[in-house]
Amino acid sequence: MKKIDVVTLGCSKNLVDSESLIKQFEAGGFSVAHDSPSPKGDIAIINTCGFIGDAKEESIETILNFVEAKKRGKVKKLFVMGCLSERYSQQLKEELPEVDAIYGKFDWKQIVEDLGQTYRADLINERSLTTPGHYAYFKISEGCNRSCSYCAIPLITGKHRSKPMEQLIQEAEGLAAQGVKELQVIAQDLSFYGLDIYKQMRLAELVHQVADVDGIDWVRLHYAYPAGFPYNLLKVMNEHPNVCNYLDIALQHVSDHMLQIMRRNVSKAETYKLIERMRKDVPGIHLRTTMITGHPGETEQDFKEMLAFVKEMRFERLGVFPYSHEEDTHAYRNYKDDVPQELKQERADAIMEAQEQISREINEAKVGNTMKVIIDRKEDDYYVGRTEFDSPEVDPEVLIPIEGNKAEVGTFYKVKITGAESYDLFGELSKD
Template identity: 70%
Template sequence: MRRVDVITLGCSKNLVDSEFLIRQFEAGGFSVEHDSADPKGEIVIINTCGFIGDAKEESIDTILDFAEAKKDGRINKLYVMGCLSERYLEQLGNEMPEVDKFYGKFDWKGLISDLGSTYRPDLVNERSLTTPAHYAYLKVSEGCNRKCSYCAIPIITGAHTSKPIEELVAEARALAAKGVKELQVIAQDLSYYGVDLYKKQMLAPLVEQLAEIEGIEWVRLHYAYPAGFPMDVMDVIANNSKVCAYMDIALQHISDNMLNKMRRHVSSEDTIKLIKEMREKVPGIHLRTTMITGHPGETEEDFKELMDFVASAKFERLGVFPYSHEEDTFAWKNYEDDIPQEVKQERANQIMEIQQEISRELNEGKIGKTLKVIIDRKEKDYYVGRSEFDSPEVDPEVLISSNKELHIGHFYNVKITDAEDYDLYAFED
């Protein structure tokens, strides 16, 4: 069997694309490795990210590394797909002749054909998981209809396209049959799910059906948009123990000046009201958000308002991106990138210093409490798990001591014994 090494860069949505691709290759008789530390296959396929500057740089560097490996004879063929090549297909083809062929984000079926296999439409909802067997990402839509000033996603992915509920439920059932217990529901914009297909927001009905699937014990929601947020989802979270008390909702800023410049179609007042209503409907919910520092036109006053907001809102999970001036976005065409990179980064650092204090305070408040966790792996003296408030890869973990053997992918109730800025320590008796 020919071996293919698939390298995935960027977000979990890219990972899902790679998993569908891997399943197709395996069905065609290929041996496939994912993110191998030492790729040795005849063929390497890089699934790229093209979202912001750092991600593009990582993708370019990875392509160049494998182009060198091809020159040295360590691999025979090199193919590139995904967001970066969707966005810069012709330019990359001209500048990197070492790559055998570039594909966009949506034409990877052609890659299967070009490598002598046949795309299997009967496997359209089947994937080979690259995550631990007990959790998987479920991508419910592709694309985005929002026109935020800074964001290249609509340029790359096109308009929002929801996947029908029945297909998603079938895909989730197949995952549960393989042993998946936890679904990470993902999209570029969960808030808009269903509008294109059903003429109304359908995230809440979708989540209800996913939570009914036998074997699924946790459903967690990622990447909602604040403007027009479907509040009926909060009722589902409040009333269904299988739906994690967790919401990932990117706010990006709080200053009305910046929200207007960013074209977010939401005000500071709207944002504060939304957070208040979420916490009232689901007491104890953990909110994850992201902020952007250094967007064109961000004044010291805007940034001070953002710092004060982060300090008062006390988000359980928060990340910050220094603004990246992306080609062909509204900001690229209409704003000067007028804030130095070092100022953008310094502002991001200041926000994260505030968040570090908040995270430690919230973690210390959990000492003595009992949390239900799922075990992801064992590292040295600890089992490493997550609570319903923790998404894999991006959130804190629970480091667990136990007098007995714990099993990967199983749930346990553990008592929190200590806390650091981001991680918790626990004991399972």
């Protein structure tokens, strides 16, 4: 039996692609390992990321490491796919002749057929999960119609394309039948769901139907867009107790000067109103957002506005990216990268310093409360779980001592919160 190593870099959307591809390989009789610490197969396939500079560097370093493994005879064939190769296919072919084949982000059928297998269209709704069996990422669309100045994703993935609703419901039902209890709904832009197929945004209806699938205990929403936000989604979140009071919505900046330069199609006043409405309509909602520091044209006053905004809004979850000057984007073509890298990082550090204190205070307010927690894994002396307010890998976790507590991975428990740090909670299984 031939063996394949698949390595996934970048975001959870890439992970879904890898899982779909692994299913195709397994259906063709291959044995597949995912993200193995060292390659053990005949063939290695690297699913790359090409979003920003750091991600591109990681992808190149990973490819070079596998080139060395191939030279040492540990890998017979090396294939590269994904966002980086979609964007820089010709350059990679010229600079990395040791790579046997380079594919774009959506060339799954070609990869399968080049390995001597028949692409199975009947497996369109099936994946081999690489996540713990109790949760799965659930990609509802591909691409993006926005024109943000800094973003290369539309150059890589193209225009927004929604998956048909009936296909998504079938996929959710299939995942639930496998034992998945939690769906991490993902897209580059959730807000646009359905517009291309149904000529209207139908995210709220989709979430309503997914929440009604038997066996799905939590539905969590990632990557909404502030401009044109579908407010009917908030009603659905209130109506369904299994739709988590959690929303990932990337705001990126708040000063009107920068929002205009960044082509965000939203104003500072509209941003404030949006957050106020979310917190009013969904009491207790936890908002995750991201900010960008050092975009071309960002002044000290712009940064101070953003820092004041972060302190005032007290986001439950927040991340920061120093601006990356990406080729062929609007900002790259029209602006000089005029904020020094050191200053970008200094500003990002200041945002995160403020956020760390906010996160600590928000977490400390939960001490003494009993919360529903799902256990993700055992690690050292702890069971590690999450509340409905926490997405895997990026948000706080709940650490429960193994000693004195008995729990099973993939199971929900009531947990009394006994302690808090900036980015983690501590608890014990409730006796009630």
